[in-house]
Amino acid sequence: EAPETQESPRLGESLECQEQRARAVQRERYLRSLLAMGGRQVSFTLHEGVRVTACFGAADLDVANFYVSQLQTPIGVQAEALLRCSDIIAYTFKP
Amino acid sequence: MNEWMKKTPLEWQDYIYKEVRVTASEKKEYKGWVLTTDPVSASIVLVNFLEDGSMSVTGVMGHAVQTVETVSDGDRRVREKLMHLFMSGDCQAYSP
Numbered sequence: 219e220a221p222e223t224q225e226s227p228r229l230g231e232s233l234e235c236q237e238q239r240a241r242a243v244q245r246e247r248y249l250r251s252l253l254a255m256g257g258r259q260v261s262f263t264l265h266e267g268v269r270v271t272a273c274f275g276a277a278d279l280d281v282a283n284f285y286v287s288q289l290q291t292p293i294g295v296q297a298e299a300l301l302r303c304s305d306i307i308a309y310t311f312k313p
Numbered sequence: 314m315n316e317w318m319k320k321t322p323l324e325w326q327d328y329i330y331k332e333v334r335v336t337a338s339e340k341k342e343y344k345g346w347v348l349t350t351d352p353v354s355a356s357i358v359l360v361n362f363l364e365d366g367s368m369s370v371t372g373v374m375g376h377a378v379q380t381v382e383t384v385s386d387g388d389r390r391v392r393e394k395l396m397h398l399f400m401s402g403d404c405q406a407y408s409p
Contacts, residue, residue: 233323240322244329247349250399251358251370263341281354303354307338307377312369313399 252277260286260311262301268292272299274311284309317378318355325350328357330392332385335359338377345371346387348395357381360395368398 255274262270262284272286281303289296328347335343335357345359348370355375362368 237322240326241352244322244325244349244352247399248351248353248356248358251348251372254370254399265339267339279353281351281356303374304376306374307341308343308371308373310369310371312367 254313255311258311258313260309262309263307264305265307270301272301277303315376315378317357317381318375320355322352325352325355328381328383330387330395331383332387332391333357333359334382334384335373335378336380336382337373338379341377343371343373344384346391346395348398351375360398362391362394 252274256276258274259271260274262272264270270289270291272289275285275287277284283303284301284306285298286301287298289299289301329349330347332346333344337343343359345361348358348360350357355378357373357375357378359371359373360368361371
């Protein structure tokens, strides 16, 4: 009944273990969401109201950069690009 | 580092499957059901169910999150959908 993300604490489990388990579940889900984004058209909202769309390729493991292709910018299409995650406010895609 | 980034996984966990409103940098606002928060970047992943039956997924980068406010606690159906989202394919689960 209890989903894996919100299991009640296991008997005698330390706070540290609970936290580690929660961290693992949340990270796995995040990585799976990135995996689902691969090859899809993603719309990125950047600072200063800039919006760009691109085909998502990959992220590095500390989520510092997104590698994308066919980046459509106001001044043209970039075949391959790295978007700095610190420049991104949000991104949206349809799975 | 903002307040959201300072939270612990157990605190982020409380938001999973809930409907939230996220305010982000430059007065941007996002609403949706929480799928997860990346413990590394504190990016929050929201899911919206569209009228045509499809879904849209929005990630708000952790550094840009200003506030996260719970709008509703969610229901069983949403929970059921979110629980299985992106989980198909091989390796349904990894055990530590």
